[in-house]
Amino acid sequence: MGKTMKIALAGEGGQGVQSVAEILAEAANEDGKQALYIPNFGVEQRGGVSIAYVQIGDENIGAPKFIAADILIPLSPRAVQRTREHAGKNTVYIYDNSLIQQAEVNDHIVGLQYFDVTPPNPRSEQPNRDLPQDLIAGEPKTASFMTKSQGVRPEDIPEVKKVIAIPANDIAKNELHPRVFNVIILGAVIAATQILPMDSIKNALETKLGAKFNANPALRDMNFKALERGYELVHSAM
Amino acid sequence: MQELEEDGILQPAMPSCWCQETKPHKFCPGCGHGIILKVLGEAIDELGIKDTMVFGCDIGCSLLSWDLFSIDTVQTHHGRTTPVITGMKRANSDIIGVAYMGDGGGYAIGSQHLFNAAVRNEKITILLCNNCNYGMTGGQMAPTTLPGMKTETTPYGRDVSETGYPTKGPEMVAAVAPEGAYVARGTIANVRQLKGFIKKALENQIAGRGISFVECLSSCPTNWRTNAKQTWEFVEKDMAGFFKVGELRGSEVKEG
Amino acid sequence: MxxxxxxxxxxxxxxxxxxxxxxxxxxxxxxxxxxxxxxxxxxxxxxxxxxxxxxxxxxxxxxxxxxxxxxxxxxxxxxxxxxxxxxxxxxxxxxxxxxxxxxxxxxxxxxxxxxxxxxxxxxxxxxxxxxxxxxxxxxxxxxxxxxxxxxxxxxxxxxxxxxxxxxxxxxxxxxxxxxxxxxxxxxxxxxxxxGIQLVKPVPLLGDTTKPERQFKHLRNTYNTEDELYKVVMNNQRDWDNMAEKVVEWDEKGCEDAEVILLTHGIVARSAITAYQQLRAEGKKVGFFRPITLRPFPGKELKEAIKNAKKLLVAESAYGQFLKMVQNNIFGSQIEIVPLLRPGVGITTEEIVAEYHKLS
Missing domain, CATH: 3.40.50.970 (Thiamin diphosphate (ThDP)-binding fold, Pyr/PP domains)
Incomplete structure (x- = not known):
């Protein structure tokens, strides 16, 4: 029985963890692997923590959710608290130790029941043109990164196999662009899992954002740079 | 209309789309349903739409019409005839769909369906029998019970400060239905006019213009506990005094 | 079209x-x-x-x-x-x-x-x-x-x-x-x-392509107890006849199992993984899952559990599936161990942990 890799990503609404998970799962599927992605969703409360569960493997995948993650990536201090149960003794734990920003979720997020769950329809042409683009891109314009983070308290980090701290937010803000924060994370996940080649992720990004990339090639460079930056951060630490 | 005289005996005049085997019908003596359904039958005969029609009836006394016509008929749940006929018409637009209901079905339990069918301008015909009370369940207050009127649940008379005023259905439908709607209120006290309204309501659907809604002022001597004279007085004076008879929308629709 | x-x-x-x-x-x-x-x-x-x-x-x-x-x-x-x-x-x-x-x-x-x-x-x-x-x-x-x-x-x-x-x-x-x-x-x-033939729908009413059709009166209201009884019993007979033909279930390793994991719907995914893990460890565990809940594969379930000692019933509700199970295996002496979690998911880990509590 081939092992199924269990990945849990958690972050504040607007940090884009669901898009990371979605792209990851789609890339794995395109790569011929079995993949399953399920967001936690709900009538999101203001400032809710959003978790994405992804499993990738060679065999059919069982339950959509799991307790112990192989890779656990909480991206805010609250996400660290919220994902405590997913940290096991074999977990590789990647967290964001940036000090700059934490998402602040706007009021109107309340009542958006499918918040963070994007329904693209890959079989029709431009199927989502009529859907709210801010929801589709997985970066709902419902969050701003304005407040200063308290930072993750070291004593909150659970006991796991390996802990890797990456200042993704700081890098996004200072070196690239705040909006590619989640792409840095995507790169980090690829490095941590070693289950997919970088090219398949690039292809998945291309599929997802190709139109935007073509309209603005600088965007492609920015995203791929973020992807590689994230990869290096974790790869050098593994 | 069939031959009136058979074997030298004068027969009751019945529309040919009425199902002879199920006659006499099941309504109480003096009930207005029979009159409304007779003029409906005559209109169907004249328009020759029997074969493309589906007749839907509600719960309440209107359900007693479930075998009245020689026409495809579905008896539904209380208040749900509008959505059932809507669903049919949306699935097969060749059907002429007629939803028949009482004031409880249309203005109380199924009011959201009537309202929204009107807003969507569903290409169906809704006929509603207003007899100021719930007949089949024994004469309780209905949305249309007149102020001060005694029913089983308003034994001292309907107190409008507690229960509000009677629902004016055609006025509501006329207010919300888009262009193409036909809305009227007729009465069994003026059969010729009522038939004209019902026929126009059917023609409006045949032409695919929009929703057609006709409320019919009717009688319920059994629950009103009235004799013939009192019954007619109530229909002609009390009811017509409160519920204004006439066309509210689409009066330009020509009689066929 | x-x-x-x-x-x-x-x-x-x-x-x-x-x-x-x-x-x-x-x-x-x-x-x-x-x-x-x-x-x-x-x-x-x-x-x-x-x-x-x-x-x-x-x-x-x-x-x-x-x-x-x-x-x-x-x-x-x-x-x-x-x-x-x-x-x-x-x-x-x-x-x-x-x-x-x-x-x-x-x-x-x-x-x-x-x-x-x-x-x-x-x-x-x-x-x-x-x-x-x-x-x-x-x-x-x-x-x-x-x-x-x-x-x-x-x-x-x-x-x-x-x-x-x-x-x-x-x-x-x-x-x-x-x-x-x-x-x-x-x-x-x-x-x-x-090769799956799609069953063609036919109009129950209002077949506008056949103006010469015999009209139909469809109703759901009846005047007498006897009339209703006939209709309901007729439907019951049809339903019973259908039941045998449409009932579906999935089972694995029940023949020699001491404990059978019984679930339905998505919880069956957790159960099947738990079954595979436990079998790989040499545990005598079985897996049974109704695919049709109405009709319920009662006969098949009874047969599957006849040699087992315990039935671990897991569902994301407080006993709704369990009641169906109890009803359908009435007479069996098997011990039922429920894992009831209304409104929350059940993971493979939880089923495995529950299994380990049994021995």
């Missing part, structure tokens, strides 16, 4: 709601009626995108009562019509399901269960099991498929239309919020290319 599209087999990766919309297209459904409620909304979203391309229709109505009854109306005209709902919407839709039971209207409902009771969560549960199987003032004359994977959502949605139109009982595809929202791969296909 433009017709289908699906050719050959296509491996796709999508959400369960999207799968349902595609399956309805593959089953040649004609029209969907709907009212928004999470987590089934995307079934409508995808259907409304797909429908116009394939000459199909959609009507958004004022509530789930109307969604149910407009669907009944559509089915009566001989169109393959369906609707989808969840939670409180499922409660409202039971009224139309009742009428469909009584009048033998082959309506298809897709239910993506959410937490209950009341508004509860929009996320997930298996708390609509009793409601979907028995909702209403009748005998539960319906067919209910409890799916576990996207492949099953596709297969059984197509099957639901076929079974509904074959046996003329309302048919439910019972999914849940997890299945609605998660993404995984499946193979879509054109059923007719695979």
């Amino acid at each position: 433009a017709e289908v599209l699906l050719q050959g087999e296509q491996r796709v990766f999508m959400t369960g709601n999207e799968v349902v919309a595609w399956a309805a297209v593959a089953a040649k459904a004609d029209i969907m009626y709907g009212y928004p409620i999470t987590p089934q909304n995307e079934i409508m979203h995808y259907w409304t995108r797909l429908a116009p391309k394939h000459g199909k229709r959609f009507l958004q109505v004022e509530d789930e009562i109307s969604a149910g009854f407009t669907t009944v109306g559509g089915v009566m005209t001989g169109r393959k019509a369906f609707t989808a709902t969840a939670g409180p919407g499922n409660v409202l839709m039971q009224e139309s399901a009742n009428m469909a039971e009584m009048m033998r209207v082959p309506i298809v409902y897709v239910v993506q269960q959410r937490g209950g009771p009341s508004t509860a969560t929009v996320i997930y549960a298996q708390q609509e099991t009793t409601l979907t199987c028995f909702g209403g003032n009748g005998e539960g004359h319906r067919l209910v498929y409890s799916t576990a994977t996207h492949q099953e959502l596709f297969d059984y949605t197509i099957k639901a239309f076929n079974m509904a139109w074959t046996y003329r009982f309302p048919t439910f595809v019972l999914g849940d919020g997890y299945q609605a929202k998660m993404r995984e791969s499946l193979t879509m296909y054109n059923p007719e290319e695979k």
